[in-house]
Structures are given as C-alpha cells and as structure tokens.
Amino acid sequence: MATRELVRTGKVLTSRGGSPGKSKLAVGWARLRRDKSLILMTVPAGILLLVFGYTPMLGLIMAFQDYDLYDGILHSPWAGFSNFQQLFTDPGFWHALTNTLMLFSIQLVLSFPIPIALAIMLDSILSRRVRSFIQSVVTIPHFFSMVMVISIFDQVLGGSGLLDTFLRSHGVANPPDLMTNQGLFKFLQAGEIIWKESGWNMIVYLAALAAISPSLYEAAAVDGASWRQRTWRITLPGLRPIMVLLLILNLGWALTFGFEQMLIQTPAVGTGAADVITTFAYRNGIVQGNYSYGAAAGLFLGVTSVILIVAANKVAHLLGEDGLYRSRQ
Amino acid sequence: MTAITQRAPIRRRDPRRPAWQERPKAATQGTKSGAIVVILLIILFPLYSIVLTSFSNQAAVNLAGGMVVWPQGLTISAYKLIAQGGVVGRALIVSLVITAVGTAISMAVTILASYGLSRAGSFGHKTILWFMMLTMFFSGGIIPLFLVVSALGGFNQYWALILPSAVSVFNIIVMRAFFMNIASDMIESARIDGAGDWRILWRIVLPTSKAVTAVIALFYAVTYWNSWFNILLFMPADSSKWPLQMVLYTYITQGNPLPGSGTSTIGGFVGNQQIAPLSIQMAVVTLTVVPILIVYPFVQKHFTKGVLLGAIKG
Numbered sequence: 001m002a003t004r005e006l007v008r009t010g011k012v013l014t015s016r017g018g019s020p021g022k023s024k025l026a027v028g029w030a031r032l033r034r035d036k037s038l039i040l041m042t043v044p045a046g047i048l049l050l051v052f053g054y055t056p057m058l059g060l061i062m063a064f065q066d067y068d069l070y071d072g073i074l075h076s077p078w079a080g081f082s083n084f085q086q087l088f089t090d091p092g093f094w095h096a097l098t099n100t101l102m103l104f105s106i107q108l109v110l111s112f113p114i115p116i117a118l119a120i121m122l123d124s125i126l127s128r129r130v131r132s133f134i135q136s137v138v139t140i141p142h143f144f145s146m147v148m149v150i151s152i153f154d155q156v157l158g159g160s161g162l163l164d165t166f167l168r169s170h171g172v173a174n175p176p177d178l179m180t181n182q183g184l185f186k187f188l189q190a191g192e193i194i195w196k197e198s199g200w201n202m203i204v205y206l207a208a209l210a211a212i213s214p215s216l217y218e219a220a221a222v223d224g225a226s227w228r229q230r231t232w233r234i235t236l237p238g239l240r241p242i243m244v245l246l247l248i249l250n251l252g253w254a255l256t257f258g259f260e261q262m263l264i265q266t267p268a269v270g271t272g273a274a275d276v277i278t279t280f281a282y283r284n285g286i287v288q289g290n291y292s293y294g295a296a297a298g299l300f301l302g303v304t305s306v307i308l309i310v311a312a313n314k315v316a317h318l319l320g321e322d323g324l325y326r327s328r329q
Numbered sequence: 330m331t332a333i334t335q336r337a338p339i340r341r342r343d344p345r346r347p348a349w350q351e352r353p354k355a356a357t358q359g360t361k362s363g364a365i366v367v368i369l370l371i372i373l374f375p376l377y378s379i380v381l382t383s384f385s386n387q388a389a390v391n392l393a394g395g396m397v398v399w400p401q402g403l404t405i406s407a408y409k410l411i412a413q414g415g416v417v418g419r420a421l422i423v424s425l426v427i428t429a430v431g432t433a434i435s436m437a438v439t440i441l442a443s444y445g446l447s448r449a450g451s452f453g454h455k456t457i458l459w460f461m462m463l464t465m466f467f468s469g470g471i472i473p474l475f476l477v478v479s480a481l482g483g484f485n486q487y488w489a490l491i492l493p494s495a496v497s498v499f500n501i502i503v504m505r506a507f508f509m510n511i512a513s514d515m516i517e518s519a520r521i522d523g524a525g526d527w528r529i530l531w532r533i534v535l536p537t538s539k540a541v542t543a544v545i546a547l548f549y550a551v552t553y554w555n556s557w558f559n560i561l562l563f564m565p566a567d568s569s570k571w572p573l574q575m576v577l578y579t580y581i582t583q584g585n586p587l588p589g590s591g592t593s594t595i596g597g598f599v600g601n602q603q604i605a606p607l608s609i610q611m612a613v614v615t616l617t618v619v620p621i622l623i624v625y626p627f628v629q630k631h632f633t634k635g636v637l638l639g640a641i642k643g
Contacts, residue, residue: 042454044441045501048495053494134369148555154582
C-alpha cells in the first residue's frame with residue numbers, strides 16, 4: 001500500500017522500467033486493477049458525453065441521406081452529396097454565410113478595443129475600493145442570459161422604452177424603434193455584446209496590466225515621458241500578447257458566434273438582417289423539419305469550425321502563446 | 330498662528346499615487362470621472378428602471394408614459410398577481426428546481442471525473458481525457474442532438490433540459506488542474522493509512538478545494554438558470570412546463586401573451602386594483618435578474634479567479 005503513489009508516478013509497475021519477468025499485458029492488468037475506482041469515477045461523465053456528444057456525431061450520417069423520421073438513420077435512403085449540392089447552390093445559405101462574417105466583423109471591431117480602454121482607465125484609479133466597485137458593476141451583465149440582455153435592451157431602445165418616452169416627452173413625434181430597425185441591427189448586436197461582455201473581458205486585461213513592471217513606468221517618467229507616451233510605449237506593448245491571443249481565439253469562433261442572440265431577434269428584424277449559419281441550420285432542420293438539409297449545414301459548420309479553431313491555435317502557438325489548448329504537456 | 334493658517338494651501342499628494350507619477354490635470358480627472366459615471370449608468374440605470382417599473386402602480390406607469398424613472402405610487406401587486414399562480418409563478422419554481430437539480434448532477438459528475446483523471450500515471454487517464462476533450466472541438470450540431478434526445482423520449486421532459494448539457498469538459502479540465510496541484514504527500518499519507526480513492530476524494534481532496542468547487546458550482550448554476558435554447562428545442566409548445574427564460578422570451582422579447590397565466594398583455598387585477606401590463610412584464614424581468622444579483626457579490630472574487638484560470642491554464 002505504501003508504494004501506491006510511487007507506483008502511480010510510473011516507477012514500479014511500468015512495462016518499460018521495473019518489475020522484471022512480468023509481461024506487458026500482466027502489468028497493464030495490474031494497473032487496471034489498481035486504478036479501477038479512478039476509472040469508475042470517470043464513467044458517469046463518459047456516458048453522458050457518449051450519449052449526448054458522440055451519438056449526435058454519428059447522427060451526422062444523415063447529412064448524406066434523405067432522412068425520414070419513421071425510417072430513422074438505419075433505413076433512410078442514401079442521398080450521396082445531394083444535400084450539399086443543394087446547400088451550396090442555396091442563395092439563403094450564401095446570404096447566411098456572408099451575413100455571419102459581416103455581423104462578426106462589425107461586432108469584433110467595435111467590441112474589441114473597449115475592454116482594453118476600460119482596463120487602462122480602471123487601472124489608473126487610485127482608490128482600491130472605487131476600483132473594485134466599478135469592476136463589480138461592469139462585470140454583472142456577463143452573467144445575464146442573452147434573452148435577459150435583449151429584454152433589457154428592449155426596455156431602453158425599444159418601442160415604448162426609456163429612450164422612446166424621453167424623446168416623446170421632449171417633442172420628438174415619432175422616435176424610431178431601434179430594436180426593429182434592420183439597417184441598424186448590425187450595430188445593435190455589437191452594442192448588446194459590448195454591454196454584456198466588456199466588463200468581463202476587461203478582467204483579463206487588468207491582470208495583464210498588473211503584470212507590467214512599475215519600474216518601466218518610473219524610468220520613463222523620470223526621463224520625462226508624458227502619460228500619453230507611457231500608455232503608447234509601455235502599456236499597449238505590454239498588453240499586446242494578450243490582445244493577439246484573444247483576437248486569434250475570437251477568430252476561431254467566427255462561424256458559430258451569436259446563435260441565441262440572432263435567433264431571439266430574427267422575428268424583430270427578419271432573416272435578412274439577423275440570419276447566421278447556425279440559425280439557418282436550425283430553421284431549415286428543426287423548424288421546417290428538413291433534418292438532412294439542416295444536418296448538412298451543421299456538418300459544414302462543424303468541419304469549418306474545427307479547421308478555424310485548430311488554425312487559430314496554430315497561429316497562437318507560432319506567436320509563442322498558449323492558445324486554447326497547450327501544445328506541450 | 331494667523332500667519333500659519335493664512336498661508337497659501339499646499340495641494341497634498343495622494344499617498345497612494347506613486348512618487349514618479351505627475352498629478353493629472355483637473356480636466357483629465359473630470360473627463361475620467363464623467364466617463365466612469367456614464368459607464369456605471371449605462372449598466373445600472375436600465376436595471377433600476379426595470380425594477381422600479383415592476384413596483385409601480387398603473388397611475389405611475391401612465392404618468393411616465395412607459396418605463397418609470399422617478400419612484401412614485403409604489404406597489405407590490407404585480408408580484409402578488411404572479412404569486413397567485415399561473416405560468417410566471419410556476420416558471421420561477423421550475424427554473425429554481427432545474428438549477429438546483431442540474432447543478433447537483435453536474436457537480437457530482439464533474440468532481441468524480443476530475444478526480445478520476447487527476448492522479449498522475451493512472452491507467453488510461455490520457456485516453457479518457459482525449460475522449461472527453463474531442464467533444465470540445467467538434468459537435469454533431471443541433472439537429473442530430475435533437476433527434477437523439479427525441480429518440481430517447483426526452484421531448485417535453487425535464488431531463489432533456491439537464492442531461493445533454495450536464496457535463497462541461499472545460500470545467501472538468503479546470504477542476505482537474507486544481508486537484509493535480511493538491512499536495513501529494515497528504516494524499517500519500519492517507520493512502521498509507523489505508524484510505525481508498527473514494528475516501529481520499531471525499532475526506533481530503535474536496536475539503537481542500539472548497540473555493541474551486543464553489544466557482545464551478547456557480548458557473549453551472551448560472552448556465553442552468555440562463556439556458557434558453559434547449560427549452561425552445563425540447564419543450565417549445567408546453568407553456569405550463571416552461572422555465573422562466575422561456576417565459577421571458579415569449580412574453581417580453583416576442584410580446585406574445587401567455588395563455589392561461591392570468592398575465593395577458595392587457596394587464597390584470599389584484600383585488601380591484603388594476604396592474605399595468607408593463608409592471609407585470611418588468612416583474613418577470615426582475616425575477617430573472619434578481620437571483621443573479623443576489624448570488625453575485627458572494628462569488629465575484631472567485632469568478633475573477635476563475636476567468637483568469639481559464640485564460641491562463643485553458
């Protein structure tokens with residue numbers, strides 16, 4: 001018993017080093033017996049992932065079938081690549097794809113700098129208590145669901161919301177309803193994300209700011225560098241690694257972003273403004289019951305997302321960052 | 330004495346300011362304070378107005394012409410109406426129960442898996458970890474998941490709102506990282522005393538990782554409380570079973586009346602007092618927001634640690 005931790009670190013029961021005279025199989029069997037309760041502990045999670053993670057992956061076979069609810073996966077007729085042919089010639093799909101990229105770019109460009117500015121501003125506040133109060137407040141919306149965020153936006157910018165009543169009481173006859181305006185939707189969706197996530201994303205930058213050595217600032221100030229110069233030459237370069245990392249990781253989610261956000265607001269602004277590939281797949285697959293077609297769109301999405309995420313991580317590793325997963329163990 | 334008091338006042342340095350840092354100009358300070366006040370208002374003012382409107386009577390809502398900004402005519406009748414039963418009151422209970430049960434299940438599964446994978450050199454742990462992590466990168470998507478859950482009889486069942494998303498592999502990885510850092514001599518000495526893995530997990534590992542357990546439990550709880558799309562997917566039509574987020578979606582963002590709820594869009598009565606429909610709507614929003622606001626201060630510190638951990642250890 002006393003040697004079990006040693007055993008686990010691989011010094012006694014490995015097939016390579018210790019216990020001469022035992023076959024590889026016997027060693028494996030002994031390790032299995034020794035660790036059986038540990039393996040048993042992973043079983044509940046394993047089963048849940050098997051049923052709700054891996055079975056749906058197998059179910060993607062239906063993208064190559066003409067799936068019928070009553071025949072199921074096993075008996076539905078095969079359709080080859082016809083679903084994909086239909087998909088790639090569907091103007092609705094191309095609209096969803098370009099709209100995804102457009103909404104994503106606007107959201108990223110508008111929302112990316114704000115947490116950085118917030119962090120720099122917060123970092124310059126001397127009072128610890130004021131700082132932590134502001135941080136608490138700006139982080140709250142991160143914990144609201146998308147439905148809640150859009151409900152709150154509705155009460156501010158919507159039909160009879162705060163802005164509307166304010167404008168009416170100040171002589172504007174028919175203020176525009178910003179929640180149903182198709183042209184402004186691309187900015188509205190970015191605004192919702194800015195409101196919800198800026199405070200949360202700021203926390204990472206605050207940590208990075210705390211890691212910049214104060215002696216750099218001190219030396220610069222002694223040499224006569226102004227606040228502006230110090231920010232430009234010390235603070236921003238110090239934040240650069242984390243900015244690059246977050247930017248790259250964000251790009252990895254470019255195609256799958258905003259599903260709930262767009263789905264909730266599609267009735268208000270229409271598919272023309274709010275359709276993304278994920279909502280396109282949901283609408284065709286579930287709402288219209290065209291399962292195979294929706295699954296084909298889903299498979300396209302899954303494969304391109306994996307490529308994007310792996311590529312994004314590769315770039316992060318090339319730049320010397322850890323990325324979403326680590327390259328070294 | 331008078332000579333001293335009449336001396337020109339010296340501007341005192343803030344002792345918290347580093348010695349090398351110049352004192353910012355008054356204009357800079359003013360702009361910064363203004364910006365901070367605006368930011369705080371952008372977040373807090375909508376919440377304030379929503380809560381206030383939910384506590385306002387018909388006259389106050391009419392006077393404001395919509396959302397109430399100045400407190401007057403306060404009443405709790407919107408909440409009384411909700412407490413009388415109907416969809417909203419039931420949805421609140423459903424949401425609370427799903428959050429509690431779901432978090433318990435998720436935590437049990439996550440703790441077990443994290444410890445099971447945390448002992449260096451144990452049999453097959455790398456394979457199992459890879460098996461789990463693959464689901465983070467590729468998923469079958471909505472449609473096959475919907476068909477799998479339906480085939481298992483999950484349509485319109487509460488378990489369909491819990492089990493498919495019960496395990497977060499990301500949380501397992503975070504928790505496993507914590508468990509791996511627990512001093513191994515403590516575990517080793519327990520093992521010498523004859524404790525098995527189950528007892529070590531329960532008696533040593535869990536008591537020494539209360540903070541990470543609390544963080545992960547709250548991540549799960551917030552996820553369950555906030556989850557909406559799985560309701561739309563698995564429980565789209567049966568409003569008598571809906572959790573709160575789905576009620577919020579139907580009633581507020583889509584502006585549809587809730588059948589059989591007593592809270593139609595024309596408002597309702599408690600006794601003979603009419604309640605503005607807007608107050609009832611805002612009461613629904615308030616009910617979704619308040620639990621998060623109550624829990625939030627207790628865990629904010631830990632959440633901050635959690636996000637850093639996620640960013641660094643990923």
